[in-house]
Amino acid sequence: MPELLEDEIKQAIVRSLRLPISAEEIGISTPLFGEGLGLDSIDVLELVLELERSFGVSITEEQLGKKVMHSVETIAAFITAERQKTPM
Amino acid sequence: MVSPFGTSLDAFRDALLDGQSAVAPIERFDTTGCASKLAASVAGFEPTAWVAPMKLRRMDPTGAYAIAASGMAIADARQPLHEDGDEAGGIVLGTWSAGGQAMQEYLSALLRSGPGGVPALIFNTTVGNAAASQVGLEFKLRGLNTTITHKEASGLAAIVSAVEFLRQERASWLVTGGVDSFYEMFFKAHDRFAVMSRRSTFSKGMGPFDRDRCGFIMGEGCFALCVERVDDARRRHATPYGDILGVAASGAAVPTNAWPDRAEPLARTMGLALGDAGLTPDDVDVVYASANATPQLDAVEAAALAELFGGGRTVITSIKGALGECGASGAASCAAALLCGRARRVPPIAGLGHVDPALKALRFATESVVAPGPIALVNSFASGGALFSLVLRVAA
Numbered sequence: 001m002p003e004l005l006e007d008e009i010k011q012a013i014v015r016s017l018r019l020p021i022s023a024e025e026i027g028i029s030t031p032l033f034g035e036g037l038g039l040d041s042i043d044v045l046e047l048v049l050e051l052e053r054s055f056g057v058s059i060t061e062e063q064l065g066k067k068v069m070h071s072v073e074t075i076a077a078f079i080t081a082e083r084q085k086t087p088m
Numbered sequence: 089m090v091s092p093f094g095t096s097l098d099a100f101r102d103a104l105l106d107g108q109s110a111v112a113p114i115e116r117f118d119t120t121g122c123a124s125k126l127a128a129s130v131a132g133f134e135p136t137a138w139v140a141p142m143k144l145r146r147m148d149p150t151g152a153y154a155i156a157a158s159g160m161a162i163a164d165a166r167q168p169l170h171e172d173g174d175e176a177g178g179i180v181l182g183t184w185s186a187g188g189q190a191m192q193e194y195l196s197a198l199l200r201s202g203p204g205g206v207p208a209l210i211f212n213t214t215v216g217n218a219a220a221s222q223v224g225l226e227f228k229l230r231g232l233n234t235t236i237t238h239k240e241a242s243g244l245a246a247i248v249s250a251v252e253f254l255r256q257e258r259a260s261w262l263v264t265g266g267v268d269s270f271y272e273m274f275f276k277a278h279d280r281f282a283v284m285s286r287r288s289t290f291s292k293g294m295g296p297f298d299r300d301r302c303g304f305i306m307g308e309g310c311f312a313l314c315v316e317r318v319d320d321a322r323r324r325h326a327t328p329y330g331d332i333l334g335v336a337a338s339g340a341a342v343p344t345n346a347w348p349d350r351a352e353p354l355a356r357t358m359g360l361a362l363g364d365a366g367l368t369p370d371d372v373d374v375v376y377a378s379a380n381a382t383p384q385l386d387a388v389e390a391a392a393l394a395e396l397f398g399g400g401r402t403v404i405t406s407i408k409g410a411l412g413e414c415g416a417s418g419a420a421s422c423a424a425a426l427l428c429g430r431a432r433r434v435p436p437i438a439g440l441g442h443v444d445p446a447l448k449a450l451r452f453a454t455e456s457v458v459a460p461g462p463i464a465l466v467n468s469f470a471s472g473g474a475l476f477s478l479v480l481r482v483a484a
Contacts, residue, residue, distance in 0.1 A: 016207075017145070017209060020141035038142055045208040
């Protein structure tokens with residue numbers, strides 16, 4: 001269920017980054033960095049760890065990270081693709 | 089300031105002059121199993137009024153306290169902040185606990201969940217200079233940025249150091265003072281050391297210099313001052329709270345966790361500060377003592393004070409019955425000396441019921457009294473033996 005996964009990602013972002021907003025306030029295509037949610041490079045470190053902890057996916061290359069970490073939507077797509085590679 | 093009496097300078101002064109104590113049972117964490125259960129906790133402080141929520145999530149309380157108190161001090165001093173930063177302005181901050189709270193959380197996560205479970209978000213806050221660095225970033229202070237830690241004496245150590253940096257012309261102006269925030273591991277370690285009072289409620293008999301004193305009570309807060317050379321202050325028509333006339337730093341050469349055991353090093357430190365100010369003990373109107381209700385420290389400091397001020401007119405007070413003990417205490421004493429001094433009053437020693445008969449050669453402030461004059465000596469002496477004294481003159 002893609003919507004459920006996106007909700008889980010939003011909750012993981014808010015929880016791990018201690019954001020002063022609710023998960024519902026994050027749009028699935030809102031940019032996570034810069035003028036969007038305002039996250040920065042330290043948040044990336046935490047978010048990479050959180051994706052490993054909560055979703056079992058690893059991001060080991062910087063270029064891949066930049067693509068994946070663009071928004072909730074791109075993170076969900078990455079997790080879905082990784083899960084399809086490795087049957088659960 | 090961010091204090092157990094709130095953030096208002098007037099409220100802080102009035103509470104001290106009224107003899108109030110902010111000491112109360114700890115609510116921040118569970119003290120079950122602790123022999124000591126009291127502290128003077130910061131009250132009336134809303135961090136989001138001073139720090140953006142996105143920044144707050146990466147700070148421990150010392151960072152928020154330091155930014156708030158520094159911002160208040162800079163505004164009060166009408167020190168202009170430039171949009172692109174100020175290379176002539178800096179910060180010298182004293183702390184005993186900064187970074188510790190984040191470190192406690194970080195290590196707890198590491199031990200519980202392994203390396204993958206640590207919160208990367210707060211890693212930058214686990215270091216002792218985090219609070220000063222966050223102040224530098226917040227106000228774009230691109231000059232000197234230094235953190236000094238000497239346990240209980242950290243705050244006054246920072247102010248003494250800031251004065252020396254200004255004398256060396258290493259900066260045009262500095263924010264200086266002390267910050268601390270007690271947290272569970274820090275408090276419980278001191279509880280195990282059995283150095284804090286074990287009474288369940290604050291009352292007479294628990295104050296500094298009392299015959300029944302039985303250990304200090306932990307405090308916290310941030311007390312920040314803006315300091316600059318007199319000529320610079322005059323040039324920009326500033327209205328200072330007072331002048332720092334002399335400073336001194338010395339050592340008692342005692343083991344790390346031991347209080348000074350002889351009066352001589354303390355008397356020498358006070359004498360050095362008075363010499364630096366070009367004054368003698370007879371010139372001192374008020375002493376803000378380091379005494380914190382620890383049997384040994386109070387007795388040794390009283391003996392040193394008696395050497396310099398025994399039988400004289402100098403009034404001796406201590407604010408630690410009101411605010412507890414922490415690494416910001418010396419800076420809090422400077423703030424109290426300036427604010428109460430401007431009201432021409434001396435605050436009473438909260439919790440002082442019966443003066444220790446062994447210390448009777450001194451004139452203690454058992455109630456709020458008129459300040460005999462504008463010259464105040466501030467002491468801050470740490471367990472481990474770091475000793476600092478400062479002489480100031482309250483502005484007319």
